[in-house]
Amino acid sequence: MQxxxxxxxxxxxKTPNGYFPIGAEYRSLPILFDYINELEYQHGTIxxxxxxxxxxxxxxxxxxxYDVLTLGDVGIPIKMLSELTDDEINNDINLYCIDTSHDExxxxxxxxxxxxxxxxxxxxxxxxxxxxFKLMVLDNKEGSYYFDSEFFESFQRFHKxxxxxSDNQIVFVTxxxxxxxxYDEFLVKTNSKSFMKVKGVQFLIYDPGQTVMDxxxxxxxxxxxxxxxxxxxxxxxxxxxxxxxxxxxYLFLNRNSGRLHRVKLLLQFIKNNLFDKSITSLLHxxxxxxxxxxxxxxxxxxLIKSKYPFVADYEDPYLVSDMHNFFTKKxxxxxxxxxxxxxxxADDSWCFITEKTVxxxxxxxxxxxxxxxxxxxxxRELGFETFxxxxxxxxxxxxxxxxxxxxxxxxxxxxxxxxxEEIHSLYQSVIPKLIHNRNLLIKMDERKEVHQKVLExxx
Numbered sequence: 259m260q261x262x263x264x265x266x267x268x269x270x271x272k273t274p275n276g277y278f279p280i281g282a283e284y285r286s287l288p289i290l291f292d293y294i295n296e297l298e299y300q301h302g303t304i305x306x307x308x309x310x311x312x313x314x315x316x317x318x319x320x321x322x323x324y325d326v327l328t329l330g331d332v333g334i335p336i337k338m339l340s341e342l343t344d345d346e347i348n349n350d351i352n353l354y355c356i357d358t359s360h361d362e363x364x365x366x367x368x369x370x371x372x373x374x375x376x377x378x379x380x381x382x383x384x385x386x387x388x389x390x391f392k393l394m395v396l397d398n399k400e401g402s403y404y405f406d407s408e409f410f411e412s413f414q415r416f417h418k419x420x421x422x423x424s425d426n427q428i429v430f431v432t433x434x435x436x437x438x439x440x441y442d443e444f445l446v447k448t449n450s451k452s453f454m455k456v457k458g459v460q461f462l463i464y465d466p467g468q469t470v471m472d473x474x475x476x477x478x479x480x481x482x483x484x485x486x487x488x489x490x491x492x493x494x495x496x497x498x499x500x501x502x503x504x505x506x507x508y509l510f511l512n513r514n515s516g517r518l519h520r521v522k523l524l525l526q527f528i529k530n531n532l533f534d535k536s537i538t539s540l541l542h543x544x545x546x547x548x549x550x551x552x553x554x555x556x557x558x559x560x561l562i563k564s565k566y567p568f569v570a571d572y573e574d575p576y577l578v579s580d581m582h583n584f585f586t587k588k589x590x591x592x593x594x595x596x597x598x599x600x601x602x603x604a605d606d607s608w609c610f611i612t613e614k615t616v617x618x619x620x621x622x623x624x625x626x627x628x629x630x631x632x633x634x635x636x637x638r639e640l641g642f643e644t645f646x647x648x649x650x651x652x653x654x655x656x657x658x659x660x661x662x663x664x665x666x667x668x669x670x671x672x673x674x675x676x677x678x679e680e681i682h683s684l685y686q687s688v689i690p691k692l693i694h695n696r697n698l699l700i701k702m703d704e705r706k707e708v709h710q711k712v713l714e715x716x717x
Contacts, residue, residue: 265351265716266337268381268391339381347384351716354381356395364397364432369408373416382420389424392716397432398461402603402610402630405437410444410454417453428454429715433461435609435636457715459708460611460636466584467703470620470696473585481588489572491585494592496693499622500686502592507535507674507681509594509623511570511614516545519604519659521562523628526667528561535674536598537590539570584613584620591621595678595685596648598670601629604659609633619695624648624688628666631657641698643691647684648673 334353342352354377356367373393374382385391393416413428422428430437435458445452473493476484483492510527512520524540527533540562549555550563567573571586597618602610609632618625624645627633634644634654644651653665673681702708 263349263351263390263717264346265334265353265713266342266346267334268337268339268342268352268354339378347388348390350390352384352391353716354391354393356393363399363401363403364395365403365405365409368395368412371412373412374419385420385422385427389422389427392427392429394429394431394716396712397430397434398459400433400462400602400612402432402434402608404605404607405432405434405440407444407447410441413454414450422453425452426455426716430454430456431459431712431715432456433610434458435460435611435630436632440608455715457711458609458636459711460640461708462612463616463640463699464702464708465613466616466620467700469584470700471703483587489585490587492588493585493620494588494622496622496689496696498592499689499692503682504593504595504678506537506594507678508537508596508598508670509570509590510536510538510598510600511617512538512540512600514543515540515566516543517600517602518546518549519628519663520600521546521549521558523598523600523663523666525558525561526663527670529557530667530671532670532674537570537594538568540566540568541573542567584617588621591618591623594623595681596645596673597623597625598666599625599627599629601627601633604629604662606631606657606659609636611636616699619692619699622689622692622696624685624692626666626669627654628663631655631662640702642695643688645688645691647688 337346337352342350346352356364377385381391385393413430416422417425417428434440437456437458441454441456444450470493473484473491474480479495481492481494481498483490510524512524515521521540524533524538527536527538546558547563550558570590599615599618601614602612609630611629611633615625615627615629615633615637619642624647626645626649631654634651638644649669650665653662653669656662656665
């Protein structure tokens, strides 16, 4: 992206006593003293979030636009509105931001908030008169949702009430890959002209690259075990996977059994005698226990609840989820030939890719994804290789979770009926793809590409 435009972060925050700039040292704001024990703050500053809550005590530290866009060489300065020079007002991109907070989804926040109420009169006037004043809403909290009419109507009201003259003054960036489809659907349904820009950016795919590099820096490019926070983890080198014989066909990791789409697929694997050909994890959850004890779910009770937890590395779910779920012991990956990825959701309405799909790339595994439709398409668009040599990947285009599950089951069943020597040969044939995928993860972090993808929405 090439542009001569300078970008400034502009901060105001409406409190019961007026506006103050986010980014200011909290101790310099005496109006907050009564609330100070209730605030979460980041490095001694108020969290980088524009907005106003009726419950003023909820000012939350968040994964902020500021954090995302000031990493690397971007270097966007923070400016109080009152600090802007005439030249900056007239010529710079002046960016107000709303970020995902830790205690609520951006969906809930936008729907319950009158966006015009978070701006001072001066800001409203500048938005109305100048197209270089923009509002960015950044949703990089882990999670995904369907953004419906009520969500987009909040932005539409903001656009209309301020009399904005461009559809590029409101920008929404989210983890949800297919947000453009949702927005287009809203425009058709309401017969509306475009009033904002939307973009899906897969933030979690960009997370592990630097961490992988750090691992190999610490181990001098070996696959030695590192212990961090009482967790042992190791990552194989590409030389270790050449002609390595393995005992099991596939790896199926399921930390949270409360996500019931996971246990539904596991039940099918068990009923089709595929469980013993795998290394499978499924840890305890009260949600699954209640589900298994309901009338009609006797198979879940007898075939899973009576036998689980199934442990692949650690039985403690909090320990397993540490290290951002990216790393664990390499042995289970090196004793299996491919992964069945059990994503956060198998919902048909959205597409959201997490570290669960990234992890097989770190550990040199071909993968099939039990998740949202369109996952493989997004990965290919980012430059990753998928594995039609192993799987019939047409399942990725099917927008019916039950049918997708049957297709995934049939894929795994077909592979597990082959001699393991044939799977070994198949694995060896895709090693160049496996190496490509991990190298791309690392390069994506090096390029800081995610920051550029967010910035591109402003122009």
